[in-house]
Amino acid sequence: MTEILGVLLSANFAFASIRMASPLLLAAMGGLFSERAGVLSLGLEGMMLSGTLAAFLGSYYSGSPWVGLLAAAAAGGVVALVYAAACVTFRANQVVAAVGLNILAVGATGLAFRGAFGVTHHLHRAPAFQPINVPVLSDLPVVGPILFRHLFPVYLAFLLVPVVIFVLYRTTWGLKLRSAGENPLAAETLGVKVERMRYTGIIISGLLAGMGGSLLSTGFISTFMEEMTAGRGWIAFSAIIFGKWTPIGTFLATMLFGAADALQLRVQALGLAIPYQLLLLFPYLLTLCALVLVGRTQAPAALGTPYERMGGSRK
Amino acid sequence: MAPPMLELRGITKQFPGVLANDNINLAVEPGEIHALLGENGSGKTTLMNIVYGLYHADAGEVRFEGRPLRMTSPGEAIATGIGMVHQHFMLVQAFSVTENVILGMRCRREPLLDRDGGATEVQALSAKYGLKVDPRARVWQLSVGEQQRVEILKALYRRARLLILDEPTSVLTPQETEELFEILRALASEGRSVIFISHKLHEVLSVADRITVLRRGRVIDTVRAATSSKEGLARMMVGREVVFRVNKPPARPGPVVLEVKNLQALNQKGLPALKGLSLEVRAGEILGIAGVDGNGQKELTECLIGVTRPVRGEVRVAGENITGLSPRQICRRGVAVIPEDRHRQGLVLPMQVAENIMFGNFYRPPFSRRGFLQLGVIHDVARRLAAEYDIRTPSTDIPVANLSGGNQQKVILARELSGQPRLIVAMLPTRGLDVGATEFVHRRIIDARNSGVAVLLVSTELEEILSLSDRIAVIYEGEIMGLVPGDGADVHELGLMMAGSKRLAAVS
Ligand SMILES: Nc1ncnc2c1ncn2[C@@H]1O[C@H](COP(=O)(O)OP(=O)(O)O)[C@@H](O)[C@H]1O
Ligand SMILES: [Mg+2]
Numbered sequence A: 001m002t003e004i005l006g007v008l009l010s011a012n013f014a015f016a017s018i019r020m021a022s023p024l025l026l027a028a029m030g031g032l033f034s035e036r037a038g039v040l041s042l043g044l045e046g047m048m049l050s051g052t053l054a055a056f057l058g059s060y061y062s063g064s065p066w067v068g069l070l071a072a073a074a075a076g077g078v079v080a081l082v083y084a085a086a087c088v089t090f091r092a093n094q095v096v097a098a099v100g101l102n103i104l105a106v107g108a109t110g111l112a113f114r115g116a117f118g119v120t121h122h123l124h125r126a127p128a129f130q131p132i133n134v135p136v137l138s139d140l141p142v143v144g145p146i147l148f149r150h151l152f153p154v155y156l157a158f159l160l161v162p163v164v165i166f167v168l169y170r171t172t173w174g175l176k177l178r179s180a181g182e183n184p185l186a187a188e189t190l191g192v193k194v195e196r197m198r199y200t201g202i203i204i205s206g207l208l209a210g211m212g213g214s215l216l217s218t219g220f221i222s223t224f225m226e227e228m229t230a231g232r233g234w235i236a237f238s239a240i241i242f243g244k245w246t247p248i249g250t251f252l253a254t255m256l257f258g259a260a261d262a263l264q265l266r267v268q269a270l271g272l273a274i275p276y277q278l279l280l281l282f283p284y285l286l287t288l289c290a291l292v293l294v295g296r297t298q299a300p301a302a303l304g305t306p307y308e309r310m311g312g313s314r315k
Numbered sequence B: 001m002a003p004p005m006l007e008l009r010g011i012t013k014q015f016p017g018v019l020a021n022d023n024i025n026l027a028v029e030p031g032e033i034h035a036l037l038g039e040n041g042s043g044k045t046t047l048m049n050i051v052y053g054l055y056h057a058d059a060g061e062v063r064f065e066g067r068p069l070r071m072t073s074p075g076e077a078i079a080t081g082i083g084m085v086h087q088h089f090m091l092v093q094a095f096s097v098t099e100n101v102i103l104g105m106r107c108r109r110e111p112l113l114d115r116d117g118g119a120t121e122v123q124a125l126s127a128k129y130g131l132k133v134d135p136r137a138r139v140w141q142l143s144v145g146e147q148q149r150v151e152i153l154k155a156l157y158r159r160a161r162l163l164i165l166d167e168p169t170s171v172l173t174p175q176e177t178e179e180l181f182e183i184l185r186a187l188a189s190e191g192r193s194v195i196f197i198s199h200k201l202h203e204v205l206s207v208a209d210r211i212t213v214l215r216r217g218r219v220i221d222t223v224r225a226a227t228s229s230k231e232g233l234a235r236m237m238v239g240r241e242v243v244f245r246v247n248k249p250p251a252r253p254g255p256v257v258l259e260v261k262n263l264q265a266l267n268q269k270g271l272p273a274l275k276g277l278s279l280e281v282r283a284g285e286i287l288g289i290a291g292v293d294g295n296g297q298k299e300l301t302e303c304l305i306g307v308t309r310p311v312r313g314e315v316r317v318a319g320e321n322i323t324g325l326s327p328r329q330i331c332r333r334g335v336a337v338i339p340e341d342r343h344r345q346g347l348v349l350p351m352q353v354a355e356n357i358m359f360g361n362f363y364r365p366p367f368s369r370r371g372f373l374q375l376g377v378i379h380d381v382a383r384r385l386a387a388e389y390d391i392r393t394p395s396t397d398i399p400v401a402n403l404s405g406g407n408q409q410k411v412i413l414a415r416e417l418s419g420q421p422r423l424i425v426a427m428l429p430t431r432g433l434d435v436g437a438t439e440f441v442h443r444r445i446i447d448a449r450n451s452g453v454a455v456l457l458v459s460t461e462l463e464e465i466l467s468l469s470d471r472i473a474v475i476y477e478g479e480i481m482g483l484v485p486g487d488g489a490d491v492h493e494l495g496l497m498m499a500g501s502k503r504l505a506a507v508s
Helices: A002-009 A011-036 A044-062 A065-089 A094-117 A143-147 A152-170 A172-182 A184-189 A194-220 A232-242 A247-270 A276-293 B044-051 B074-080 B097-102 B115-129 B144-157 B174-189 B201-207 B230-238 B297-305 B327-332 B342-346 B353-358 B375-388 B405-417 B435-450 B462-468 B491-498
Strands: B006-015 B018-028 B033-037 B059-064 B067-069 B082-085 B162-166 B193-198 B210-215 B218-224 B256-266 B272-282 B286-290 B312-317 B335-338 B423-427 B454-458 B471-476 B479-485
Touching: A002 A011, A002 A247, A011 A044, A011 A143, A011 A152, A011 A172, A011 A194, A011 A232, A011 A247, A044 A065, A044 A094, A044 A194, A044 A232, A065 A094, A065 A194, A152 A172, A152 A194, A152 A247, A172 A184, A172 A194, A172 B097, A184 A194, A194 A232, A232 A247, A232 A276, A247 A276, B006 B044, B018 B044, B018 B059, B018 B218, B033 B044, B033 B174, B033 B201, B044 B082, B044 B162, B044 B193, B074 B082, B082 B144, B097 B115, B097 B144, B115 B144, B115 B174, B144 B162, B144 B174, B162 B174, B174 B193, B174 B201, B174 B491, B193 B201, B201 B230, B210 B230, B218 B230, B256 B297, B256 B454, B272 B286, B272 B297, B272 B312, B272 B454, B272 B479, B286 B435, B286 B462, B286 B491, B297 B327, B297 B335, B297 B423, B297 B454, B327 B335, B335 B405, B342 B405, B353 B375, B353 B405, B375 B405, B405 B435, B423 B435, B435 B454, B435 B462, B454 B462, B462 B491, B471 B491, B479 B491
Parallel strands: B033 B193, B033 B210, B082 B162, B162 B193, B286 B454, B286 B471, B335 B423, B423 B454
Antiparallel strands: B006 B018, B006 B059, B059 B067, B210 B218, B256 B272, B256 B312, B471 B479
């Protein structure tokens, strides 16, 4: 017990929590745009996984993780576009569309990776992001090493939080986006282009989820493995619910899940007599508990319902 | 001469199975209040949705201030100067009043959202036209009347020169209705045009300059309000003579059947909806509950039929405490229900007429034996009831969704009334029905009352309450404001109680 307490209080653990939270945070901030526009962000896992592979490939072939990051965003965006077409244009059941897309992403990324590199045990490596030490701040005692010696996408994730708050609540565009998730018919009668808002929200979720994925293959580790996201997209989705669809709440939820992940890793390293499978389970168990605790009451009123314009066909 | 504000030429709109608008011509002058009168289903809403760009006409032309419009979205209608207040409000409940008003408009500080500037403008508009509402309140906190004012503000904020109101008075007290009419007259005196949709004759006569009557998607005539009579309009609307009063013999009240004591219940949001409500209904009488929608009517009926559990208080049927019993247990004690929304509560639309008729009894012999449905018995009974209740259907095994609204309501009546109930809880039993079906439903309710059944009638249509009830109770914010005898009840007095401003000593 004292060992675990020791882990919790270490600077190392705080640093790792931030690291582990940041892919979740990127994906969840993206997912918020989709959810607030009224479309379930259940497809985050597939978008993230595609980003993971694209980042690796981009970085491997160009030699630059920055190219990888752009490729990751693009790949997430493309998956999102497919999801948007299914949910918005064809008004498919969002759960079915997302689950299908996620399964497809697992197969497609695995296939593409094997196609490019064959089935070998040799570990392929791509250039990864290097930590950026923020001048002056990184030399501060305690907080310096915890907060200011991270990778670029990690900073990006955290800087995104105030930006998302601003965009959602302080711009007319944010108001329109949220109206599409609350009452799309009312929004349409005021001239808001509901379908366009929903497309945009979903695509933003794909861009950010893809970037979140890049941290896994060109950030913390510099290689790609099949099913590398291991459910992080689902956890990001849960973080939005646990955070009651607010940017701050979602941010805090990803921090909690990130910490759970970090704890699990550190405790494994201690070599205690706990089966490591049980430890691996820990973040997922926490997610499950979190979801049970939150009701649906705070959700956007039209979340998950396809929107069909009145009067059927129009020229 | 100036061209009309709005001119419709040959508008036609076909829905699967119905011709909702059939070659409609209409002209609305600047500064005019023009009423569109017609029964439910006559095509009023469809026509206005076409003008507003929500629907696309199959044929015909819309002209605004003399210019032809080719409208494909409400955004264009708004830009042209057309505003519409829909029957079902188009408001974002989670947003503030100001946010609802400025949604979709450019802000002065675009792309930034200018909440304070918007609130000031909303305040100014609401002061100018007497549309009292707090710009910073969330819409879900507002009363229905206030929400309607938000809708009107939305249109005025967009500088609408033509304002369309679809059945605006169905959610208002008589006093609020009069206030609304004042606002409409003020708008018309500024040269704006108003299209006022209603199926209530007296309202149309009191506020409109001209009246266009629709029946089954066609214009019957356009007449001046000043030279029209209620009877004449009713004849045009329905296509035959209409009797306004329901004949019923004097009530002979028996013992108390329904007794509600100090009932308290919460609404879906967890806020108090019933605040210690008490009432009694005797055998052989109809107690009407009048009130503006959303004052606890829903929660009251839900407590009576066991769908909602009261927080405190007691419901007794024929002396037995039924509080907290399940809907099935309550049903078995002789409580029949005619629900508010037959599509969502009263019927399972994709299922057969016969199946819908035996819901509530399917687990009992003779409909079911040893867990197996007795289809032969079920269809025999359904056919007998279909004949008895005049349900017009080719057979009892077609989906109830294929029936017209009136026949669907008869399916519910057949199921609920054929079981010899002690008490009927009827909520808006004629909503959306045509005159013939309405008469049928009223007749059946009165027959039940004459044979000694206690009836609790909950309705927001004051006319229905007045014509059926032996006693009238008014509900306001979860309390009974007063009780008056049904004969000679004073509409003005009821209206005051509906607004919560007067409490009479209870008379029974
Ligand atoms: N979206 C729709 N699809 C199919 N039928 C419709 C639709 N909207 C209205 N209708 C039908 O068109 C007719 C006219 O309806 P409506 O315009 O709502 O009448 P009103 O407003 O006068 O009550 C009705 O028979 C109704 O069932
Ligand atoms: Mg209508």
